Amino acid sequence: MKYVETDNLSEIKGRMLTETETFVFRCHPGVSCFNLCCRNLNLFLNPYDVIRLKQNLAITSDQFIEEYTDIVFRPGHHFPDVMLQMADNEEKTCPFLSEAGCLVYPDRPQTCRAFPVEHGLYYDAKKDKTRLVHFFRPPKFCQGRHETAIWTLTSWEADQEASFYNQMTVKWANIMQLFQNDPWGGEGPNGQKGKMAFMAAYNIDAFRDFVLNSSFLKRYKVRAQLRIKIKSDDVAMLELGMAWIKMFLFGVLTKDIIPRR
Numbered sequence: 417m418k419y420v421e422t423d424n425l426s427e428i429k430g431r432m433l434t435e436t437e438t439f440v441f442r443c444h445p446g447v448s449c450f451n452l453c454c455r456n457l458n459l460f461l462n463p464y465d466v467i468r469l470k471q472n473l474a475i476t477s478d479q480f481i482e483e484y485t486d487i488v489f490r491p492g493h494h495f496p497d498v499m500l501q502m503a504d505n506e507e508k509t510c511p512f513l514s515e516a517g518c519l520v521y522p523d524r525p526q527t528c529r530a531f532p533v534e535h536g537l538y539y540d541a542k543k544d545k546t547r548l549v550h551f552f553r554p555p556k557f558c559q560g561r562h563e564t565a566i567w568t569l570t571s572w573e574a575d576q577e578a579s580f581y582n583q584m585t586v587k588w589a590n591i592m593q594l595f596q597n598d599p600w601g602g603e604g605p606n607g608q609k610g611k612m613a614f615m616a617a618y619n620i621d622a623f624r625d626f627v628l629n630s631s632f633l634k635r636y637k638v639r640a641q642l643r644i645k646i647k648s649d650d651v652a653m654l655e656l657g658m659a660w661i662k663m664f665l666f667g668v669l670t671k672d673i674i675p676r677r
């Protein structure tokens with residue numbers, strides 16, 4: 417999910433898709449470009465992507481962040497991005513690419529599921545509203561667009577089992593939008609608050625340890641059902657993490673967590 421910051425959506429490359437428009441595409445091992453798209457990528461990972469990948473690899477979120485990602489601070493952005501680190505070989509292949517295809521296919525990131533469609537969150541300044549926009553833009557070498565299967569956004573999402581990924585990505589994108597304002601009070605994203613917020617979003621095992629083994633639950637009242645689930649459910653932990661970031665940094669209260677008096 418990207419932010420689309422433009423007054424003119426027609427400036428963006430690719431064909432913009434409405435909910436009802438169709439596109440033609442099919443990827444399979446028989447295409448001459450098989451696996452060509454899984455290399456030399458700027459592959460941004462959302463918090464839910466990290467949960468699925470670390471579960472697939474049976475490692476902790478800490479290990480995953482350490483071994484597989486680069487943390488990138490982009491100028492003008494107030495929260496770091498997490499990018500999948502490509503392999504240190506000539507072609508800079510994805511670390512999960514094998515000759516037979518993707519080694520983490522059931523848990524591949526949202527960007528890989530959506531490809532060759534890109535989703536964006538477009539902020540319409542005139543209406544002061546955010547909405548989802550979608551672009552069909554396969555790279556030139558992608559032969560899948562010359563196949564015959566026809567899709568809508570809905571049928572493609574169902575085929576790629578991307579529905580829950582998209583829901584989680586929209587939730588995260590809405591938080592990222594809050595970060596258009598600098599919440600750090602001068603200490604920057606590398607300060608103590610920044611480290612805590614990063615942990616709450618991306619290092620879910622460390623955040624669980626912190627929540628369950630500190631005074632956190634004495635200081636904050638967590639919704640009862642969520643409080644039960646966070647002990648073993650990474651998605652519940654991420655829901656709490658996102659609600660906490662909103663409250664802790666931006667003063668936005670949700671039903672998931674409130675400060676105790």
Ligand code: SF4
Pocket residue numbers: 442443444447449450451452453454531554557558559560561
């Ligand atoms: S480039 Fe397109 S058709 Fe080729 S492997 Fe990638 S997604 Fe499939």
Ligand code: SF4
Pocket residue numbers: 453454455457510511512513514517518519520521524525528
């Ligand atoms: S995660 Fe899988 S689908 Fe995505 S780039 Fe890597 S190998 Fe390709």
